[in-house]
Amino acid sequence: MAIKDLTTEQRNPNTMHLDQMSALDLVKTINHEDQAVALAVAQADQAIAQAITAISKRYAKGGRIIYLGAGTSGRLGVLDAVELVPTYGISPERAVGLIAGGASAMYQAVEGAEDSPKLARADLQKLDLTADDTVIGLAASGRTPYVIGGLDYAKEVGALGVSVACVKDSQIGQHADIAIEAVTGPEVVTGSTRMKAGTAQKMILNMISTGVMVQQGKVYENVMVDVLPTNQKLVDRACRIINAAVGISPDKAAELLRDADNNVPVAIVMAKTGKKASEAKELLEQHHGRISEILK
Template sequence: MEIKNLTTEQRNPATMHIDSMSTIDMVKTINQEDKKVAVAVGTQDDKIARAIDEAAKRYSKGGRLIYIGAGTSGRLGVLDAAELVPTYGIKPERAIGLIAGGKDAMYVAVEGAEDSQDLAKRDLKDLKLNKNDIVLGLAASGRTPYVIGGLDYAKAIGALTISIACVKDSKIGDHADIAIEAVVGPEAITGSTRMKAGTAQKMILNMISTGVMIKQGKIYENVMIDVKPTNSKLIDRACRIIHTTTGASTQKAKDTLKEANNDVGLAIVMLKTNCSLNQAKSLLETKNGNVAEVLNK
């Protein structure tokens, strides 16, 4: 399909006169369009769930979440990767965002970079891609050559490939193990896929990466237990997490956190099971460090 015929490139009849609307009507119109995003993403629930399950298996074997894309899609991948590090206490090398054209492309368009399939292959080779890795290819239009090249190389290596597009029957979907296609319709501003398409991609990435982290035991109930208490603010947050999940007093939470060498999950297990430090460590070892699996038995 020619670019001009893609859903993401069509003119939106609801915004034909957005340039002459009052500011409040402009805002309301864009808001109405944005409401369509969650519905479109919801049509892909089964595929997103499958992506989480398959990605979690690979990640637990040491695989990495590797995002590839160009322009807005590439920036969203870099953002998701970067945010996982402080949120879940993972090592930076476990979540990597690749954008066509390299770091400079985060701020300034790099001409021609997205049109090169070989460039993505080189970028993935530099990372020493392996079969345990997960490659998420993002392209609102569903046809970016950089993404196609990356997905093809990843499949050849045996890595899990997931595509995320905002058009039906996307080209990148033909090159992925799991094709997620949230069709959000024409943008309020024709072709400006940083809007609805970008929001949809961000929502999908939020679900996939969060789901993978949940399955790694990074969450207990609905709190982040791998927060690293490296300053007074974070120590206070860690103590509050322990207090709210165990019912222990603030002082008891603080004392147990110190005994557990600032390991929030370990402190929670100690308090919830009334175990010693070593006993709690042993329990966690039997469940690969997954607090929820230890306590929700």
């Protein structure tokens, strides 16, 4: 399908007079269009859930999540990767964002980079891609050559390939093991896929990465337990997490956190079981970090 025929490239009949709207009408129009995004993402819920399960199995074996895209899609992948580190306490090597054209493309477009399948292959080879890894290829149009090249290389080495597009029957989906397609339709500003399509991709990435982290035991009940207390604000947050999970005083939570060597899951298990820090740590290792399993 030609680019001009993609739904993301069509003119939106609801916004033909966008340039004549008041600021309030413009805001209401954009908001009205955005309300359709969540419904589009909901249509892809089965594929998203399938991706979470498949990625989780590889991640548990030491595999990485590698995001791959160009332009807005690439930037969204980088954003999801970097935010997993402070949120869930993982090492930066476990979630990697690749954008066509390299780091400088985060701020300024690199001409021709997204049109090169070979560039994606080279970028993944530099990471020593393995069969335990997952490559999430992102392209609103569903046809970016850089993403197709990356997904093809993932298949060659046996890595899991997941595609995220905002058109039906996407080209990148044909090169992936799991194809996620949230059809968001014509944009408010024709072809500006940083809008509805970008929002849909962000929502999908939130679901995937959150789901994978939950299945790795990074969440207890609904609180982030693997937050890294690297500054006073995060130490305070860690104490509040322990307080919320266990129901003890802030002072007692701070004392437990110190005894647990700033490890929140260890502190929670200590509080819930009466075990020493070393025993709590051993239990967490035996149950792959999942506090709920220890407490059953």
